[in-house]
Amino acid sequence: MIKFGVMGAGNIATKFSEALRGIGGNLYAIASRDLNKSKAYQNTYGFEKAYGSYEDMLIDPFVDCVYIATPHGLHFEHMMLALKYHKHILCEKAFTLNEGQAKIVINEANSKNLFVMEALWTRFLPTMIEIKQLISQGIIGDITKIEANFCFQATRDDESRLFAPHLGGGALLDVGIYPLTLANLFLGTPHRIESKSDLYHTGVDLSNEITLYYDQAVAHLKSSLGYNLPIEGFIYGTKGYIHIPMFIGAERAFIFDNHQKLIKEIENKHIVNGMEYEILEVINCLENNQKESxxxxxxxxxxxxxxxxxxKKQWH
Ligand SMILES: NC(=O)c1ccc[n+]([C@@H]2O[C@H](COP(=O)([O-])OP(=O)(O)OC[C@H]3O[C@@H](n4cnc5c(N)ncnc54)[C@H](OP(=O)(O)O)[C@@H]3O)[C@@H](O)[C@H]2O)c1
Incomplete structure (x- = not known):
């Protein structure tokens, strides 16, 4: 069974550990910069090993795949370290701070024939996969517009990973990546992008609005750490539309015709908390010797x- 090592004992590591335990996966090792913290995780989730430094865990030859759960400003450094020790990688979103860093990581993984994947959990959800199938079968006709928002009012702490530039702060990298992913999943790559942002005094974006232009469609996206909006996505087509409440971790979606009549409801309850699907994909790829999902x-x-x-270039 694939042995996972978790790097960074923070919030999302908790969800990951719950999901891995819930599907009967191998919670092999947890590493924190603070041994007391990793020992507490070990007690709670039943990890076999607890380490007080990331490198100590990477030296362990029994770790097959490292789940990187540190702030995104550190993902590049931590992925390069894991690759140095020949580990497969599942890395939280945003994968890196920019495309240049990601290319270096991917080239390094390729040269060592290792698996590396971004943990963008939304992509693996059964509800998302079902919506994609239904759209390809023409349930709402041709897509004309997508609207998606991920906005919430975060506690303003200039030193936190959400607001500190060196940790990769800002709404776009933390939450804006989800609406952008939804649009790309269903419409592909836009031919033009327009965006504006409100910057926070640390220099990161507090809020942003993005418009993606396609030949026959448009996407309007919002993300913010400064105000609340319902987290939801809408996909509009020539024959109807789909409403996806809480689209980032969607269990349900509602499909309407052009007369606002509900024609289909989708529901796929999570086995644990929704993160299990990306974990199952990693296990499936590694067991079948696939280096990419x-x-x-x-x-x-x-x-x-x-x-x-x-x-980001448009915001100077
Ligand atoms: N998929 C999702 O739904 C989802 C949700 C939330 C976050 N995320 C992603 O997961 C990553 C971590 O987010 P989180 O909310 O779990 O953050 P968090 O609670 O702040 O945890 C991050 C962990 O990173 C480690 N770390 C290492 N160097 C650090 C430094 N210089 N400053 C702060 N922490 C440092 C710390 O672990 P130790 O002290 O134990 O070493 C810390 O607990 C981010 O990339 C984020 O985008 C994904």
Whole structure:
């Protein structure tokens, strides 16, 4: 069974550990910069090993795949370290701060024949996969517009990973990546992007609005750390539309015709908390000796980062 090592004992590591335990996976090792913290995780989730430094865990030859759960400003450094020790990698979103860093990581993984994948959990959800199938069968006709928002009011702490530039702060990299992913999943790469942002005093974006232009469609996206909006996505087509409440971790979606009549409801309850699907994909790829997932191909990680680079350039 694939032995996972978790790097960084923070919030998302908790969800990951719950999901891995829930599917009967191998919680092999947890590493924190603080041994007391990793020992507490070990007690709670039943990890076999607890380490007080990331490198100590990477030296362990029994770790097959490292789940990187540190702030995104550190993902590049931590992925390069894991590759040095010949580990497969599942890395939290945003994969890196920009496309240039991601290319270096992917080239390094390729040269060592190692698996590396971005943990963009939305892409692996059964509800998302079902929506994609239904759209390809024509349930709402041709897509004309996508609207998606991920906005919430975060506690303003200039030193936190959300607001500190060196940790990769800002709404776009933390939450804006989700609406951007939704649009790219269903419409592909836009031919033009327009964006504006409100910058926070640390220099990161507090909020942003993005418009993606396609030949026959448009996407309007919002993300923010400064205000609340319902987290939801809408996909409009020539024959109807789909409403996806809480699209980032969607269990349900509602499909309407052009007369606002509900014609279909989709529901796929999570087995644990929704993160299990990306974990199952990693296990499946590694057990079948695949270095890349078709649900989260590397070129899509690069594509989204390229668009985010373009967006940031527009804000100067
Ligand atoms: N998929 C999702 O739904 C989802 C949700 C939330 C976050 N995320 C992603 O997961 C990553 C971590 O987010 P999080 O919310 O878990 O953050 P967090 O609670 O702040 O945890 C990050 C962990 O990184 C480690 N770390 C190493 N160097 C650090 C430094 N210089 N400053 C702060 N922490 C440092 C710390 O672990 P130790 O002290 O144990 O070493 C810390 O607990 C981010 O990339 C984020 O985008 C994904």
């Amino acid at each position: 078709s649900l989260m191909p590397r070129h899509e990680t690069l594509n989204i980062l390229r668009q985010m680079d373009d967006i």
